[in-house]
Every structure is written in C-alpha cells, then in structure tokens.
Amino acid sequence: MLEFRQVHKAYATPQGPLTVLDGVDLTLAAGQSLALMGESGSGKSTLLHLAAGLDLPDAGAVTLADRPLSALAEPDRARLRREALGLVFQQFHLIPSLNVIDNLRLQARLAAVEDPEWTAELVSRLGLAGLEKRYPEQLSGGQQQRLAIGRALAPRPALLLADEPTGNLDETTAGDVLALLLELVRKTGCALLMVTHSARAASPLDRCLLLSKGQVEDVTERAHDPS
Numbered sequence: 475m476l477e478f479r480q481v482h483k484a485y486a487t488p489q490g491p492l493t494v495l496d497g498v499d500l501t502l503a504a505g506q507s508l509a510l511m512g513e514s515g516s517g518k519s520t521l522l523h524l525a526a527g528l529d530l531p532d533a534g535a536v537t538l539a540d541r542p543l544s545a546l547a548e549p550d551r552a553r554l555r556r557e558a559l560g561l562v563f564q565q566f567h568l569i570p571s572l573n574v575i576d577n578l579r580l581q582a583r584l585a586a587v588e589d590p591e592w593t594a595e596l597v598s599r600l601g602l603a604g605l606e607k608r609y610p611e612q613l614s615g616g617q618q619q620r621l622a623i624g625r626a627l628a629p630r631p632a633l634l635l636a637d638e639p640t641g642n643l644d645e646t647t648a649g650d651v652l653a654l655l656l657e658l659v660r661k662t663g664c665a666l667l668m669v670t671h672s673a674r675a676a677s678p679l680d681r682c683l684l685l686s687k688g689q690v691e692d693v694t695e696r697a698h699d700p701s
C-alpha cells in the first residue's frame with residue numbers, strides 16, 4: 475500500500491541544508507495500522523507529506539498504491555490522492571461555509587464515488603445525526619474532528635493518513651475520537667498511518683515506528699507492552 479525506500483529529505487535553511495529524513499525505509503501493507511512517533515521536529519509531518527505526495531523526496535522512492543510518486547506529474551499525484559487517500563489533521567480543516575452533511579460528502583464527491591448508504595451510516599456512527607444542517611463553528615471540537623474523519627473515510631480510501639488527529643482535543647474526547655477512528659478504519663478495511671505523541675494512542679495500532687535522527691526504528695514491542 476505504502477512503501478518508502480531509502481528516502482532522504484532536507485530543507486534549505488539560512489544555516490545550510492537541514493537533513494530531516496536520512497534513509498527511511500518503511501512498508502505499510504493493505505489494511506495495516508501504523509503509529510509514527512518521535513520528538514517535536516523529528517520529521518513526522520515531513521514523512522506524512524511525502525506519503526501523500528504533497529512533497530517529493532530528494533533521493534529514494536515513495537510508492538503509494540503501487541505508483542512511484544516521483545514518476546507522476548502533480549495532476550496525476552492529485553488524482554491518486556483523491557482516489558486512494560484520506561487525510562486527517564490536528565486542525566480539522568472543515569469548510570466553514572458548508573454544513574455538516576456537505577462537508578461529509580465533499581471528498582467522496584470530488585472523487586466521484588459518493589455512496590448515500592455509507593454516508594448515512596457514517597452520520598449515525600459519528601454521532602452527528604440531527605446535526606446535519608449545522609455549520610462547523612456550531613460543533614464542539616470532538617464533533618468537528620469526527621466530521622473530518624468521516625469526510626476522509628466517506629470515499630473509502632485505501633489509506634488514511636492522520637497527523638495528530640486527537641492533538642487538539644481534551645483527554646476524554648481524544649480517547650473517544652480515537653476509538654471511533656480505529657473502529658471506522660477497521661470497518662472500511664483501509665490502512666492507517668497515524669502520527670501521534672501519545673504512547674496510549676499508539677498502543678492499539680498494529681505497529682509503532684519511532685522517528686529519530688532521520689531514521690525510523692520499529693518499537694512495536696515497547697508500544698504494545700509499555701511496562
């Protein structure tokens with residue numbers, strides 16, 4: 475589903491090039507879930523952007539759904555993103571001028587794969603029944619993030635990329651939203667790559683990688699048995 479092979483990425487800074495990824499290898503199989511942890515500034519968002527083809531590596535290869543991203547022109551990468559990817563961020567990125575139901579349908583409409591039955595099921599599973607005509611500013615933070623998760627999953631993407639999806643929520647709400655996200659990911663059968671600072675959030679996922687000094691280390695055993 476997603477593969478990084480010897481991926482290198484550096485940013486130009488006034489002090490010279492800043493190497494962020496220095497030979498990252500990563501494989502995520504269809505339907506598998508992977509937590510990506512690492513200190514602030516270790517390059518987690520950079521890695522996620524590369525996975526989405528929003529940026530390209532300086533060297534090495536990123537393959538998404540069997541397509542080598544560096545070999546695709548931007549319009550083809552954009553199409554692949556629409557067809558194969560769901561994206562959820564810490565900031566919910568809902569469209570303020572669209573009501574709940576139109577926000578929920580947006581991605582599926584853009585990908586031309588709207589499924590009214592699935593949309594209706596999502597409304598109910600997300601706990602948004604009765605709120606369809608509200609606008610994002612009329613929702614709580616937890617409701618907004620549930621809506622953003624539903625919007626990303628409405629087209630049934632093969633891979634969901636989530637960047638600190640519960641980072642903006644209080645602990646109880648974060649736990650509820652994460653449980654819902656994992657339930658819906660299992661229901662759709664999509665793969666999940668989730669950036670998180672929280673060991674508790676990482677523990678239910680199949681695997682956990684730690685990004686440090688430009689490289690990833692598999693810390694699944696530690697994440698599953700924190701004692």
Ligand SMILES: Nc1ncnc2c1ncn2[C@@H]1O[C@H](COP(=O)(O)OP(=O)(O)OP(=O)(O)O)[C@@H](O)[C@H]1O
Binds near residue numbers: 512513516521
């Ligand atoms: N466009 C850019 N130009 C220059 N440096 C950048 C750019 N984007 C990110 N960086 C730097 O690259 C490093 C990695 O950033 P990144 O956002 O990927 O880290 P992160 O692990 O996601 O951090 P956080 O957990 O704080 O969100 C940081 O030192 C950051 O300052």
